[in-house]
Amino acid sequence: MADPSTYRPKPGEIPETPGVYKFRDEHGRVIYVGKAKNLRQRLGSYFQDVAGLHRRTRSMVTTAASVEWTVVSTEVEALQLEYSWIKEFDPRFNVKYRDDKSYPSLAVTMNEEFPRVQVMRGPRRKGVRYFGPYAHAWAIRDTVDLMLRAFPVRTCSAGVFKRSQQIGRPCLLGYIGKCSAPCVGRISPEDHRELAEDFCEFMAGRTGEYLRRLEAEMQQAAEELEYEKAARLRDDIGALRRAMEKNAVVLTDDTDADLLAVAEDELEAAVQIFHVRGGRVRGQRGWVTDTMEDVTTADLVEHALRQLYGEETGGPDSAVPKEVLVPAIPEMAEPLRDWLAAHRGARVELRVPQRGDKKALMETVQRNADQALVLHKTKRASDLTTRSRALEEITQALELESAPLRIECYDISHLQGDDVVGSMVVFEDGLARKSEYRRFEIKGFTGQDDVRAMHEVISRRFKRYAAERAHASGRELPEPAGESGESGAAPLDEAGRPRRFAYPPQLIVVDGGQPQVAAAVRALAELGIGDVAVCGLAKRLEEVWLPGEDDPVVLPRSSEGLYLLQRIRDEAHRFALAYQRKKRAKSLTAGPLDDVPGLGETRRKALLKHFGSLKRLRAATIDEICEVPGIGRKTAEAVAATLQQQEPAAAAVNTATGEIMD
Structure with a gap:
């Protein structure tokens, strides 16, 4: 256990400017990353009497063996640098949220020639638009099934799509009208992309305008006596309204907002997030973390916002909404607002709801966070206790x-x-x-x-x-x-x-x-x-x-x-x-080419692919072998010499069958 006074910097060495600091242990590992508006004031708080520190902060400073800092120009730069260093070093004493379950999202692969609608989990990919996350994958599939009537976007895998192109026939969804069948050319790539964009606009909450447009088309079709078209549009409108009803209306003003609530105790914290788009709850997710330092609710909110929006890059695919509702405003509120605005590409409101529907919904999110923390502690208690007891028994026995x-x-x-x-x-x-x-x-x-x-x-x-x-x-x-x-x-x-x-x-x-x-x-x-x-x-x-x-x-x-x-x-x-x-x-699968000095697996495969068989390679000249990419003359000569030495054995007659063995 180190004494913090042994590595404490002199007060005059620490600048009074914004910056980011790192504590390292005796082996050079980064164990904590933090930021500060005033580095001297913040770092000085770690080197007071150890007995007066929070026990996790005390554990961190006694584990550390050195501290270093980097000065930046603004608090926004400090926020960005701290986030990138936490991602890079994964410090053990920083707050690290982990999903309390695996949440699926509805994804539209706008980065493909023919965008596909599918259920996706895991990290987000560039060029893919996401909606959610949702509590269950079946809820996504039910919603998509209703919407495919109005938006017959491709949902098949790459293998099914390629197979349909080869045989010239669409899959079942193409026959029943739930896919526009771009695989067989029923719709052009441009029209199919426009259809996928309409699907995304509808899922993003801009439903009223699209429904009014469909209703106008239905009325016009009825006036022109195109009753089949009018009936189809009527059914499309009904399907979309049923899809909308699956998401309860919680805010009446078509608000786009994320609501974040925190439940915490001395050891752990749980975060719940509701994604509201167009006044409806479009998704929900939750995280849990060990509070490895002396953090407040505002600090936990800041960490959660950085993790939630840290991968967003702005633009139409950005998941950062106009408004973020939180239980407490972080200390560096303005830099955080600027950081969120940079990710969204527009202004973002960060505030605590005080009254009305938004406060009532925040109370619902808080109840979910409280229950998530209780559930997590119940699940983990036995496992954590068992591991602690095992380590204690090993310590005593040895x-x-x-x-x-x-x-x-x-x-x-x-x-x-x-x-x-x-x-x-x-x-x-x-x-x-x-x-x-x-x-x-x-x-x-x-x-x-x-x-x-x-x-x-x-x-x-x-x-x-x-x-x-x-x-x-x-x-x-x-x-x-x-x-x-x-x-x-x-x-x-x-x-x-x-x-x-x-x-x-x-x-x-x-x-x-x-x-x-x-x-x-x-x-x-x-x-x-x-x-x-x-x-x-x-x-x-x-x-x-x-x-x-x-x-x-x-x-x-x-x-x-x-x-x-x-x-x-x-x-x-x-x-x-x-x-x-x-x-x-x-070793059992080693072939004749394995004996060629300096010839690796990649070039062996290239040789066999170029000539098609070992027999043809044996018959090739050195100049022909040199034509293979990556094979020089010296290597070609080594290949030819090795194969010539092996040729008598390769041409041995199998006495059992009378066949020539290659």
Whole structure:
């Protein structure tokens, strides 16, 4: 635990201007990003008496080892830079909202030649117009089914569309009038796009004008005695009105607004958002977050608005409405309004509703937020309690100084001594961090020597950590051998940040008993690392082995700590086995071209695609091989020489069938 006074800047060094600041831990990781109108005043608040700080703020400043700042010209720039840094560094102490469920949206792919209406989830794509999100996908499909009568826009997948083009017949929707069948040329691309734009205008809430236009066309058709056309328009109007009735009218003045409410307690907060368009609730979504710092309701609102509109780029596809209603106005209200206006391309009102229908609707949103927080805490309670108990049991059983919040587990896999590989899996707070998994290809020896392989894997992994520490102290270490998926020995990436691979765990778990544990301890000792705990989990009796101990630690079979160690060990075994099988499959499928030096998989595929078969490639001249893109004369000569050496074996006669084998 660091003392904040050890890295506190001198008051005269901190400017009194707007800016963004970053706290880093001892390994260089960004753990918190913040902004301020006055950097000196804001940073000074972190370096007061630690006992007087909020407990999460106290945890942050004692975890940090340094602080740095960047001066900007305006508060709007500070807002934008803080948002981009939070997205880039993902600091552990910042508020991070996560969806409390997966919400579908109605999407219109305006970036395609023939726009398609479909249900979409996940991140938003450029050129696609979104409406929602909605609570259920079936609600979207019911609405679209009603609207296709008036707006027969394409809804089929790319495969169905291409198939209909090939056979010259539309799908069922084209025959029953719920698709204009652009696949067979019944409508031009321009007219189909106009139809999709009308669909978007209607979904955006501009319904009155379109319905009045249809009613006028129906009256005109009736006066001209075109009764079939009038009846069809009448049915279209009825379908659209039924679609509109699915969204309850909550505001009578055709308001476009988003309403945001927050429910919070000491540890967590829940946010609910209602999207109102044309006076109707068009969508709803919710988030939950751990409040990892001393934040107010206004701060939570600001974080939620940045996440909600951060990906919007303005223009017709923008989801930022004219008005945003919130329970509290953030401290930097004017910069936030300017930021929202820049994303929308027009002025945005940010205010707290005081009376009338909007206040009543805000109370409804607040009730939803309160219920969402209660539901989330109910669902999470058992899981969080179990993980906390498991880490506490491991701490007591292994006599650790603190709970192992980061655990790394290693396993070795091979097939009777061949294709030896290693794996590293990472669990943080009892949960898998798959983005930080690593795999190792162990070359230079064969045989069933798991102890030697474990020593090499641990050495290669911790040379990065040792290199970082040596760099900090001015010493030099040799470059470590590269592992699969990593390059070089530098512990810093292109942006000057430490690689995640260099972060040390609190506990190392190896799959095995005393020999594997001893190999891991020896590898750490050779690198001068003595502050990482090591244990082994033997499969036979699920015993936990500690360094230098003759007898294992036996945890009860019902222990949550033992169950967590088993999960971590099994995950390492699965990851290692998957990599070993992949390597074995690749070796079994190796072809004649695999023996050509310097010829990779991409150029091998290019050669076979160009000539169509290995037989034709053997018959080709060097000049003909050079015609393949990416193949130089030297490589062509190597290909020809390799194939000529293999030709006697390739032409061997199969005595069982009498056929020539190629």
